Amino acid sequence: MNSKIQQAISYLKENGNSNSTATILLPAGRFDLDSNTDQKGTLMFNGLETDSDGSLVLKGAGRGKTTLVFTDFEQSAVYGKMIKGLTLQGLHFTREHYSATQGEVVSTAPGEVVIKIHRGFPKPDFLWRYKDLGHYLRRATNSTTDPLIILTDNDQVKYGYRDGAPYPPEHVKGRQWKFYLANKKLDLEGKGYSKGSYVAIKAKKSGFPYEFRGGERLTMDDIKWTHSTRGIIRGTTLADGTRYAFNDITISNCLIARAKPRFDQTPILSASGGGIQLNQPDDLPANNILVKNCRLESTGDDNIALFNVNNVRLENLKSNNAFARSILVTSKARNLCGSNISVTNGVIENDKQEPVTIAECD
Known part of the structure; x- marks a missing residue:
């Protein structure tokens, strides 16, 4: 061509x-x-x-x-x-391939969130890039047919880098992955990331x-x-x-x-x-x-x-x-x-x- x-x-x-x-x-x-x-x-x-x-x-x-x-x-x-x-x-x-992934919250802790990736969507290590650019999470509505980004009380949450150092997503088991937040003190449970919540996961790769x-x-x-x-x-x-x-x-x-x-x-x-x-x-x-x-x-x-x-x-x-x-x-x-x-x-x-x-x- x-x-x-x-x-x-x-x-x-x-x-x-x-x-x-x-x-x-x-x-x-x-x-x-x-x-x-x-x-x-x-x-x-x-x-x-x-x-x-x-x-x-x-x-x-x-x-x-x-x-x-x-x-x-x-x-x-x-x-x-x-x-x-x-x-x-x-x-x-x-x-x-899909260039974004998604899943459901399994658990949270200060500076961390474990997410179970939906079947058929990319694994986080496929989308990860060793450049501090575009790694964010944001909650979405729990819908199989038309999930939508939640607009209120739902800021983008940066993951994968802290103080300039990379913290790639870590495989836990099965389709569960641990994401390290840029703010190591942030506990997302207080931000609406309850168990089962849908999460959109992006990485500009x-x-x-x-x-x-x-x-x-x-x-x-x-x-x-x-x-x-x-x-x-x-x-x-x-x-x-x-x-x-x-x-x-x-x-x-x-x-x-x-x-x-x-x-x-x-x-x-x-x-x-x-x-x-x-x-x-x-x-x-x-x-x-x-x-x-x-x-x-x-x-x-x-x-x-x-x-x-x-x-x-x-x-x-x-x-x-x-x-x-x-x-x-x-x-x-x-x-x-x-x-x-x-x-x-x-x-x-x-x-x-x-x-x-x-x-x-x-």
Whole structure:
């Protein structure tokens, strides 16, 4: 597939083709894509540069028909730096494994909690990473069909590291695992972690489903993400110190979904990471962003995060059951408006955990 991508990029670079459209069509079916050795991503779009009317289109038969399974759990699925004119359409991006796990409380003690992992969900040592990033617990409702994050009196609880030193989850017996809390004095029994309580367990180990750094004119339409949901679209800095933004982004008709139940137990989370992440606080502002007709469900952080962005429209957006916030709107998000935004079992907040109201679009 990378060979086809590079052929298309080469065609668009030829004289007279920079305003053309090159389309790579994928039929219905499942495609297992192995690791792309020594590369940033499994599918690479570096070098794509078209003029204002040109584009490269990677198109499947529909997000319910063409599935791309990325077998390298930690490699970014799609990567592009300084790309101009890319469309991804009609595809389901997923991984071979669940990237979050869950279970029920067995017992608590100061600085510890023992959790029995639900059948069929990943063992905690599979998701553990030796980097102090994204290891958190949070209680959920006891439901086999639709477990939801509990919003009140239920802060995220950090586990796995104390004072910079790793404390990986420890196997006790059977499906029982002991989690070491960052606060060694904290007893979760007083925080609602009674025996049998459901707990969502996240660890940000899986790679990004997409990672774009610098460029313009990116469209993702009719896309579904499972297992790996936290995508990055942000600015970049080149080796000579020149900074570039990422502008003109459209994400439409998209779906972030929980995967199928395991042994009749629906997952609490769709993934350990968040959802659509637009830019970073210290990047140049990303301009002209449209997210429309999307349903974002149960990610392991913020379902959608707006950092240093300008001129953003959110239309017909449903955001449900995030581990953190349904919509994060930082103080650097400017000229933002929304229409027909639905948030269930979640909040719209800034990075200070203060409620935010999104202005109606004209």
